[in-house]
Amino acid sequence: xxICKFGGTSVGDADAIRRTAAIVKARMSQGPVAVVSALGxxxxxxVDMAEQAARGQLIAxxxxxxxxxxxxxxxxxELLPESDSEELLFELSAMCDELxxxxxxxxxxxxxxxxxLDAVASFGERMSSLMITAAxxxxxxxxxxxxxxxxxxxxxxxxxxxxxxxxxxEAARLYLTPIVREGxxxxxGGYIGATSAGITTTLxxxxxxxxxxxxxxxxxxxxxxIWTDVDGLLTADPRLVPAACTIDQVGFEExxxxxxxxxxxxxxYTIAPAVRIGIPVRVLNSSKPQGTxxxxxxxxxxxxVTAIAGKSAVTxxxxxxxxxxxxxxxxxxxxxxxxxxxTSVDVVATSEVSVSVTVDDTSQLEGVLGDLRALGDVAIxxxxxxxxxxxxxxxxxxxxMSRALRVLGGTRLHMLSLSATGINLTMVVDGxxxxxxxxxxxxxxxxxxx
Numbered sequence: 001x002x003i004c005k006f007g008g009t010s011v012g013d014a015d016a017i018r019r020t021a022a023i024v025k026a027r028m029s030q031g032p033v034a035v036v037s038a039l040g041x042x043x044x045x046x047v048d049m050a051e052q053a054a055r056g057q058l059i060a061x062x063x064x065x066x067x068x069x070x071x072x073x074x075x076x077x078e079l080l081p082e083s084d085s086e087e088l089l090f091e092l093s094a095m096c097d098e099l100x101x102x103x104x105x106x107x108x109x110x111x112x113x114x115x116x117l118d119a120v121a122s123f124g125e126r127m128s129s130l131m132i133t134a135a136x137x138x139x140x141x142x143x144x145x146x147x148x149x150x151x152x153x154x155x156x157x158x159x160x161x162x163x164x165x166x167x168x169x170e171a172a173r174l175y176l177t178p179i180v181r182e183g184x185x186x187x188x189g190g191y192i193g194a195t196s197a198g199i200t201t202t203l204x205x206x207x208x209x210x211x212x213x214x215x216x217x218x219x220x221x222x223x224x225x226i227w228t229d230v231d232g233l234l235t236a237d238p239r240l241v242p243a244a245c246t247i248d249q250v251g252f253e254e255x256x257x258x259x260x261x262x263x264x265x266x267x268x269y270t271i272a273p274a275v276r277i278g279i280p281v282r283v284l285n286s287s288k289p290q291g292t293x294x295x296x297x298x299x300x301x302x303x304x305v306t307a308i309a310g311k312s313a314v315t316x317x318x319x320x321x322x323x324x325x326x327x328x329x330x331x332x333x334x335x336x337x338x339x340x341x342x343t344s345v346d347v348v349a350t351s352e353v354s355v356s357v358t359v360d361d362t363s364q365l366e367g368v369l370g371d372l373r374a375l376g377d378v379a380i381x382x383x384x385x386x387x388x389x390x391x392x393x394x395x396x397x398x399x400x401m402s403r404a405l406r407v408l409g410g411t412r413l414h415m416l417s418l419s420a421t422g423i424n425l426t427m428v429v430d431g432x433x434x435x436x437x438x439x440x441x442x443x444x445x446x447x448x449x450x
Contacts, residue, residue, distance in 0.1 A: 001180050002223045003221050011132060016286065018139070019289065025140070036129050036132050038127070043124045043191075046064075049065060049099075054107070056110060062100055075131065079134070125192050129145060146179070148189045149193060149200060154193040160203070177219060217274060217279065222279075224279055226281060226282070229285065232284065233283055236438055248294065249301060258307055261424070300392070305389055305400055310388065310435075316414060320376050321376025321377065340371070343364045344360070347386060387441065388426045389424070395421075413428070
């Protein structure tokens with residue numbers, strides 16, 4: 001069995017869905033399970049609609065619902081003959097009616113809870129998976145729709161639900177494996193799940209990739225294919241570096257680092273479930289299905305520099321306390337504060353009496369800072385950025401690291417960190433310096449006869 005996950009651009013319109021069907025059809029001998037995202041842009045519309053309704057802007061919210069109705073009915077009409085489309089069109093329209101009712105309820109309540117937001121956001125994958133199942137069947141693929149909420153069992157941390165691997169594995173054996181054994185293709189939405197009590201949840205933005213990896217681990221898939229709109233993992237963001245090129249093969253750890261430090265192709269959590277049992281992951285372009293993409297595996301070549309990644313809008317938090325000196329447990333106490341406020345940190349640097357960390361999500365930062373002040377003096381620096389040089393053999397090459405530091409030139413460096421595993425050299429700089437620094441580093445290591 002294999003997992004074939006298709007992102008929003010891979011199912012964005014009727015032509016894209018037809019290409020997706022051809023990809024799945026070509027893999028029937030491998031026992032594919034199709035995991036699909038919402039049609040491109042749908043989740044943004046749903047979130048906006050929920051927020052508008054809660055603010056009392058009901059007409060704008062209902063306008064968003066009608067836009068989604070028109071789009072889904074139009075795509076479904078293109079995909080299916082009129083004689084076969086009546087039932088699907090009725091079901092899609094009924095789901096939009098349900099969405100409109102939810103919008104009206106939110107408008108009356110005047111408050112949007114995480115649980116309500118998940119209920120609304122789930123409609124994108126629920127509608128797309130129904131439509132794609134019908135399209136597959138119309139194109140000669142024996143497909144069966146599976147409600148992802150029966151399989152993706154999570155806790156009740158709404159909007160960022162934590163999957164329950166044992167429960168997912170049991171549900172996958174019950175709802176997915178028998179379908180594949182009968183020669184049919186299960187089609188289910190990514191990103192969404194449900195608690196053991198059946199309450200709808202989501203895994204957070206980008207969670208469709210995570211869903212695919214979790215399901216791959218649950219059924220012990222032979223491979224996980226992530227179909228997107230680029231040719232694979234690239235040596236840098238092509239929007240910043242037009243000369244960026246596809247990487248044929250990377251290691252699991254390298255891919256995870258690249259995802260965490262700004263590579264947009266993969267969700268940062270995607271790789272972890274596959275790593276645990278060694279399932280190879282391949283990133284492919286659904287517009288060019290003949291391509292080989294990027295293979296993510298354990299036995300990838302070891303290079304000093306595999307790729308450059310970066311992100312802006314990072315906040316630097318600095319804690320200075322004489323208590324740190326020769327004191328046990330200080331760092332544990334500090335990081336417990338971040339954990340308590342559900343705020344993750346990326347880059348960490350320490351000295352005898354200070355700790356500096358970078359934070360992406362600042363939604364809980366005020367609470368974090370309040371608790372940190374009990375430990376010492378706290379300072380924050382906003383509008384910072386992170387640039388990461390990733391390579392499995394980076395720490396083995398002093399030349400590569402010295403070249404990277406030379407490229408910094410006059411760029412102001414706020415923090416420098418080499419990861420514990422030695423595959424990631426991270427530089428914290430001013431946020432507006434990130435694009436230019438990525439471009440110079442890429443030129444140094446991948447262009448001009450590098």
